[in-house]
Amino acid sequence: MREGSLEAPVRHPVDWQNPDFYDEALLDAEMRRVFDVCHGCRRCFNLCDSFPRLFDLVDHAPSEELDTVESKDFVKVVDACTLCDMCFLTKCPYVPPHPFNLDFPHLMLRYRAVQARKHGVPFAVDQMTRTDRNGRVAGKVASLVNWATATGNRLTRRMMEKVADIDAAASLPKFQGRSFVARAADDPPAVNPVGPAAGRKAVFYATCFVNFSNPGIGQAAQSILAHNGVATDVAYPACCGMPQLEQGRIEQVVENAGLVARHFSRWIDQGYDVIALVPSCALMLKFEWLHLVPTDHPDRAAVERLSKATFDIAEYIVDIAQKEGLAPGLRPLEGGVTLHIACHARAQNMGQKAAEMLRLIPKDAEGGRMGPAELKVVERCSGHGGSWGVMKGNFETALKVGKPVASQAVKNAKHYLASECPLAGEHIRQGVERLDPAQAASLEQLHPVEIFARAYGL
Ligand code: SF4
Numbered sequence: 001m002r003e004g005s006l007e008a009p010v011r012h013p014v015d016w017q018n019p020d021f022y023d024e025a026l027l028d029a030e031m032r033r034v035f036d037v038c039h040g041c042r043r044c045f046n047l048c049d050s051f052p053r054l055f056d057l058v059d060h061a062p063s064e065e066l067d068t069v070e071s072k073d074f075v076k077v078v079d080a081c082t083l084c085d086m087c088f089l090t091k092c093p094y095v096p097p098h099p100f101n102l103d104f105p106h107l108m109l110r111y112r113a114v115q116a117r118k119h120g121v122p123f124a125v126d127q128m129t130r131t132d133r134n135g136r137v138a139g140k141v142a143s144l145v146n147w148a149t150a151t152g153n154r155l156t157r158r159m160m161e162k163v164a165d166i167d168a169a170a171s172l173p174k175f176q177g178r179s180f181v182a183r184a185a186d187d188p189p190a191v192n193p194v195g196p197a198a199g200r201k202a203v204f205y206a207t208c209f210v211n212f213s214n215p216g217i218g219q220a221a222q223s224i225l226a227h228n229g230v231a232t233d234v235a236y237p238a239c240c241g242m243p244q245l246e247q248g249r250i251e252q253v254v255e256n257a258g259l260v261a262r263h264f265s266r267w268i269d270q271g272y273d274v275i276a277l278v279p280s281c282a283l284m285l286k287f288e289w290l291h292l293v294p295t296d297h298p299d300r301a302a303v304e305r306l307s308k309a310t311f312d313i314a315e316y317i318v319d320i321a322q323k324e325g326l327a328p329g330l331r332p333l334e335g336g337v338t339l340h341i342a343c344h345a346r347a348q349n350m351g352q353k354a355a356e357m358l359r360l361i362p363k364d365a366e367g368g369r370m371g372p373a374e375l376k377v378v379e380r381c382s383g384h385g386g387s388w389g390v391m392k393g394n395f396e397t398a399l400k401v402g403k404p405v406a407s408q409a410v411k412n413a414k415h416y417l418a419s420e421c422p423l424a425g426e427h428i429r430q431g432v433e434r435l436d437p438a439q440a441a442s443l444e445q446l447h448p449v450e451i452f453a454r455a456y457g458l
């Protein structure tokens with residue numbers, strides 16, 4: 001729930017095709033207008049590092065007002081934004097329909113789009129965010145790449161830090177020799193013909209992370225649905241474009257949106273639901289593309305249909321539980337869970353679906369539900385922010401922003417650490433490691449659907 005306003009926020013399309021969008025003088029004027037409102041308001045002081053940086057700039061300016069802050073320093077504010085959307089969705093009373101018309105994250109996006117058009121994206125960042133190519137190439141030599149990118153490999157990681165600006169201490173995704181798509185094709189789970197949700201048809205959008213780095217999340221989700229009678233297909237036409245969005249490359253995002261939406265049309269035509277396995281990707285399919293793909297774009301209709309057909313995985317399982325009831329077989333799990341609700345899951349405005357899902361696990365043999373003692377929910381930014389959080393100069397900030405979440409995980413002392421966002425989960429684990437190495441070693445870090453599959457014995 002957003003503070004300070006009773007009206008639901010409205011998000012205007014990003015006007016990226018208008019030449020004024022890239023006009024630096026107009027951008028500067030808009031940043032000064034928005035930053036001045038923020039300086040007077042300061043509600044978002046503890047959401048991320050962008051706002052503290054902005055308020056520091058103002059407080060240290062000669063007049064202690066925005067008029068004496070130099071425009072060249074605005075980049076410090078922009079650089080710290082992970083595009084988590086939390087200021088827009090949970091704090092700001094001045095978002096549309098308010099006449100102040102503030103959309104802080106999309107202003108940060110506009111600044112990056114202007115910079116990307118003017119200077120291009122730095123080579124190393126550009127290479128790192130080509131997730132599809134990286135996944136395909138690295139998957140062929142997965143053990144070598146995983147060895148070279150492990151944080152314990154000081155030699156290679158120091159070289160990567162020097163050459164590519166990737167912080168040597170930041171954990172990076174591992175790659176797998178066989179993608180989720182390949183595993184699902186070769187070894188699909190047996191579908192329970194009498195499962196309660198047998199009438200449903202669903203296709204997974206594998207997402208770059210699950211497809212190339214952690215197919216186990218997809219296989220867990222597919223097994224849960226199969227146990228409940230849902231036969232699923234798995235498809236991965238291309239990345240959702242979130243890594244490119246972070247770099248302000250809006251045209252590339254729109255291209256990917258069209259490609260993915262066209263690909264899924266054939267399933268949607270046949271009545272399939274589309275399930276995204278990572279919240280950032282679900283957010284792109286459900287909402288963000290609608291703000292970016294112009295209304296006269298040839299793929300606009302397909303993007304709109306995909307938006308309506310898309311579910312987040314935990315949302316889908318809870319939907320089955322509510323409409324058809326879940327198949328029996330859930331058993332209590334020892335040790336309890338600290339569950340992080342990712343910003344991009346919150347931004348989908350669907351409630352805490354991962355928490356609702358985990359509460360369906362019985363806590364004891366009598367069938368009581370997983371109670372507050374077993375499940376601790378932490379709803380705060382992990383600080384990670386996709387490719388942003390692993391860059392040198394950002395990683396320490398990312399750990400600082402995520403420290404309250406890591407502290408909660410230490411305090412809760414549960415066996416499982418779970419986040420709907422697998423990158424955030426690993427980042428929080430690294431935060432726990434800094435605070436309490438022994439506890440980090442005892443934690444099992446999983447996606448909530450992996451924990452749910454385990455409770456099913458799958
Ligand atoms: S990081 Fe999130 S809360 Fe902070 S400015 Fe960016 S979108 Fe807003």
Ligand code: SF4
Pocket residue numbers: 037038039041042043044045051087088091092093094102104
């Ligand atoms: S984004 Fe909105 S709520 Fe946050 S500091 Fe600015 S004006 Fe205040």
